Amino acid sequence: MDKQLQRDLTKWLKSQSKLAKRWLMLSIGLGFLSGVLLVGQAALLAHILHQLIIEHTDKYELVDSFIGLILIVGLRAGCSWGREIFGYRCGEQIRLHIRQLILNRLHNLGPAYIKGKPAGTWASLVLEQVEEMQDFFARYIPQMSIAVLVPLVILFAVFPLNWAAGLIFLITAPLVPIFMALVGLGAADANRRNFKALQRLSGHFYDRLQGLSTLRLFSRAEAEADNLHAASHILRKRTMEVLRLAFLSSAVLEFFSAISVAIVAVYFGFAFIGELNFGNYGVPLSLFTGLFVLVLAPEFYQPLRDLGTFYHAKAQAIGAAESIVEFLNAEADEMAQGDEELPSPETIHISVRDLEVLSPQGQVLAGPLSFDIQAHEQVALVGPSGAGKTSLLNALLGFLPYRGSLKINGVELKQLDHSEWRQTISWVGQNPLLVHGTVRDNITLGNPLATDDHVTQVAQQAYADEFISRLEKGYDHQVGDRSGGLSVGQAQRIAVARAMLQNGAFWLLDEPTASLDANSEHLVLESLAMAVKEQTTLMVSHRLDQLTAMDRVLVLENGKLVQNGHFDHIRQQGLLADMLAHTDKRDLDA
Known part of the structure; x- marks a missing residue:
């Protein structure tokens, strides 16, 4: 040395x-x-x-x-x-x-x-x-x-x-x-x-x-x-x-x-x-x-x-x-945050202008991007693997630094108190993390003061109550780290119940039906459809058949926004048309 x-x-x-x-x-x-x-x-x-x-x-x-x-x-x-x-x-x-x-x-x-x-x-x-x-x-x-x-x-x-x-x-x-x-x-x-x-x-x-x-x-x-x-x-x-x-x-x-x-x-x-x-x-x-x-x-x-x-x-x-x-002392860009309160947290509007999402080492992962997500609008985010979808979600969550403008209800994300901003987000990912504890502990992760009646209500809405009631100890059933003891579909439904209990004004869904069987996928989608109604929603999905129910579709390719519009208006051309064609071909081959 x-x-x-x-x-x-x-x-x-x-x-x-x-x-x-x-x-x-x-x-x-x-x-x-x-x-x-x-x-x-x-x-x-x-x-x-x-x-x-x-x-x-x-x-x-x-x-x-x-x-x-x-x-x-x-x-x-x-x-x-x-x-x-x-x-x-x-x-x-x-x-x-x-x-x-x-x-x-x-x-x-x-x-x-x-x-x-x-x-x-x-x-x-x-x-x-x-x-x-x-x-x-x-x-x-x-x-x-x-x-x-x-x-x-x-x-x-x-x-x-x-x-x-x-x-x-x-x-x-x-x-x-x-x-x-x-x-x-x-x-x-x-x-x-x-x-x-x-x-x-x-x-x-x-x-x-x-x-x-x-x-x-x-x-x-x-x-x-x-x-x-x-x-x-x-x-x-x-x-x-x-x-x-x-x-x-x-x-x-x-x-x-x-x-x-x-x-x-x-x-x-x-x-x-x-x-x-x-x-x-x-x-x-x-x-x-x-x-x-x-x-x-x-x-x-x-x-x-x-x-x-x-x-x-x-x-x-x-x-x-x-x-x-x-x-x-490592040279890594940290996601800057301020202490401003989020105005009107019950309704979320997102405005993105010339946004470049950066890695902690300063490399551009996606961008420049410009789009809006209106209040109560349900938007889908699609694109091939590596298009920058996860990077954009991490920037929205405050986990990655960025250049340009990313405003939440008119306030720059860098100026917001991130902990308060995340309290308004109901998030469901493709690999739900269940912490060591009981089923009730995992459902109330974002709202520890919730009553038993409220927990049971959201579990029923997420179609999780049907398998929880069959467990020996019900809501007191112990869950190991990484969802040990539960199937992927069961863990995903608990994650949906957890997001419902948090009741955020902005729903962020990252492949919520990935790795699910047909029955579990149907139940999760049905519960999510009820939960996100009248809420601002951004959903990442590879399932193109889910796009018809969305108000708008954003298509990313190599970190750039290549298509933006209603599914029926953009499905006939561009990258989305190619993706649909490949999907149809796979269905025919199957």
Whole structure:
């Protein structure tokens, strides 16, 4: 990874820590207090041993010192517990914020952008990669301050007693972070590769899991299993690479810390036997001083060793942040929205002038288009696959950016509050999504406050009540994700009932009878005909026999509007005539 990129990502991560400054300061404060108590603990322990060994003081005279030592140990344990709690709260608050940033960005980019990548990739981004930042904020960031503050406290305590020991501490201390940085140079790259492999494996596995039936039918299950095995092997290698660097970093830190403590011990050993006579300011070296410094010696390096232990958390966070920051800063056009209220929401009129529908990357998907949909008018939208019908619907729903003019009741869609605009839309798609929950939950998805009588009424109007009443638990029947447990026709009728319950002034129908058998298609069309009566309607359909009931037909080809008029007026010429001819030919062949 480029060093400048690492610095930028580290800067971004640290800027996020400001959001939990209170928890961060509490964690650092308890760490500093623990360091101060540590000096007191070392002083009491050295005092007790000096009195017992050198002064031969009766142990009962040292009861106060023993009690003080126990209290300090207890206080330090409380500080450690508090640091863990406050550090966790710090990481939790920041993770929630980062996850919200990602979700807000996904919300602004819309479904069209989300479908451009496998669902497993988004799951990895929102879940695993955000979670990997916990230790960076909970431990590494507070430890950076503690690794400076606690050694300074120890130096201030040691230098007045023995300048030689203090000088050894001062000279050897930089060795730990220097070698920590040298070992950790490749850690961020290793973690970045690990997260990339995890994203690929997550997306690959999720997509293959969805298409398992197709893979088995075409005898590709074993081949895809081999591909998953290869992808998992790459992830395993990346993970072991990260662990190897983490263990290497810890070993190096332990080695240099041990050498530094040994130098201090050797100095005091030679000083006690009279071979070294410097460092004690000309006064005799006491057992208290030697014990005090030797007890503090490993503790002097401990904050630096802990920082090294948590250094892999920084590398993990940088590796995770790369994909997150890349996504947050990706150049993609978001669908702009304002906060204006929709005038007269009970009646919808749509005016389109020189409209160009854009992809999130700025490519023109359809347009320029110019047409009107009058209030209470029922309009059909037809055209071959790839003509731009879905892109136009996504623009109307506020899911894709556009250029030109798209006005709803005289107000530009970009200026409207999209959530309010969508409340006026009753939408039925070709692949209805039923969420995990009961049948009632799915019908009341857009109107949770609806009464049971109202739910039953719309279910009867959508011809859904006939099969719901046969279910063991009726409206309390549990429905799995992706309509699990119901047929396509049954799910579609529930979707129609849901749209009826929302009772929008603008009905948007996207192939509402696709994949339905003749009986289900008849029932759905009959219920829709009653529902959309006297409502503004735009219906996408490949069934040309459904066009005779529409007030007007819009025909798209290659993103352009090539025909616009009543079915009887335009059926004899142009693209619609060709489509009708192909339909008639297929019917004759059948």
